[in-house]
Amino acid sequence: MQLFLQQVFNGIMIGSTYAIVALGLTLVFGILHVPNFAHGHLYMLGAYVTFFMMKLYGLSFWPALLISMLVLALIGVLVERIVFRPLINQAHITMFISAIGLLMLIENFVIVAWGPRAHRIQNPYPTIVRVFGITMTHQRIIVIAAAVILMVLLQLFIKKTIVGTTIEAVAQDREGALMMGISVNRVAGMTFAISSALAAAAASLVAPIFMISPTMGGLLVMKAMIIIILGGMGSIKGAILGGYILGLVEALGGGYLSAAYKDVFAFGLLIAVLAVKPTGLFGKEK
Numbered sequence: 001m002q003l004f005l006q007q008v009f010n011g012i013m014i015g016s017t018y019a020i021v022a023l024g025l026t027l028v029f030g031i032l033h034v035p036n037f038a039h040g041h042l043y044m045l046g047a048y049v050t051f052f053m054m055k056l057y058g059l060s061f062w063p064a065l066l067i068s069m070l071v072l073a074l075i076g077v078l079v080e081r082i083v084f085r086p087l088i089n090q091a092h093i094t095m096f097i098s099a100i101g102l103l104m105l106i107e108n109f110v111i112v113a114w115g116p117r118a119h120r121i122q123n124p125y126p127t128i129v130r131v132f133g134i135t136m137t138h139q140r141i142i143v144i145a146a147a148v149i150l151m152v153l154l155q156l157f158i159k160k161t162i163v164g165t166t167i168e169a170v171a172q173d174r175e176g177a178l179m180m181g182i183s184v185n186r187v188a189g190m191t192f193a194i195s196s197a198l199a200a201a202a203a204s205l206v207a208p209i210f211m212i213s214p215t216m217g218g219l220l221v222m223k224a225m226i227i228i229i230l231g232g233m234g235s236i237k238g239a240i241l242g243g244y245i246l247g248l249v250e251a252l253g254g255g256y257l258s259a260a261y262k263d264v265f266a267f268g269l270l271i272a273v274l275a276v277k278p279t280g281l282f283g284k285e286k
Helices: 002-032 039-057 061-087 092-114 138-160 162-172 174-179 184-206 216-231 236-256 259-276
Strands: 128-131 134-137
Touching (some): 002 039, 002 134, 002 162, 002 184, 002 216, 002 236, 039 061, 039 184, 039 216, 061 184, 092 216, 134 138, 138 184, 138 236, 162 184, 174 184, 216 236, 216 259, 236 259
Antiparallel strands (some): 128 134
């Protein structure tokens, strides 16, 4: 039972990270209807910004995290305007190829600027606590709590503000939003900013726990794609639930079967769910 509870806690922690990243990818997909495969590398870049804000400028963890979110929000706006906006009326494969090119550019930029080796952010909260036999660090608890806060704030922003309503309107019907006088380009830029800031927050929160490297975004974006497919393309609640399901499957599978194959469990889960419900958990038939 102790092993089970420990793995459940670990699954919730990593699932919180997956959910935040998948949320950002879901928002972008709702605007462009094309998966942004560079999203994982924006996540990676957010971790590096936090790391070097702390190392070079001596900032504490939370100011560095906030700066990372702001920097990545600006980068997200530039990515939308320079890379994706000129291709909005082109074939989807063109955007897909552009996203692949962008992720290669980001990865090689980080390697040239900061080197290929892995780094670790000093853990600001290394204290260990034990509850019901579960070993937890304060940093892992903070990851879970921060993820819940970010998800609640995002939901309130989308449902309770005018800006959030315009984002939802564009995601549901781009042409209809244009006819109502909504600036789709402005909404797209804002969505990329929010998406990139969420990725930076997720990366910065787990960076004191795991090593960061220029290649850390590749596998993560594949898992985020699995999550939004599992939850239903474009579904926010599906992205949240899918993130936690995947985190728990990986943790329990790694604890009871083999940690070496934990990444394989994600693809197995995708196949199992789509075999039963091809549209995903919250996807709708068209």
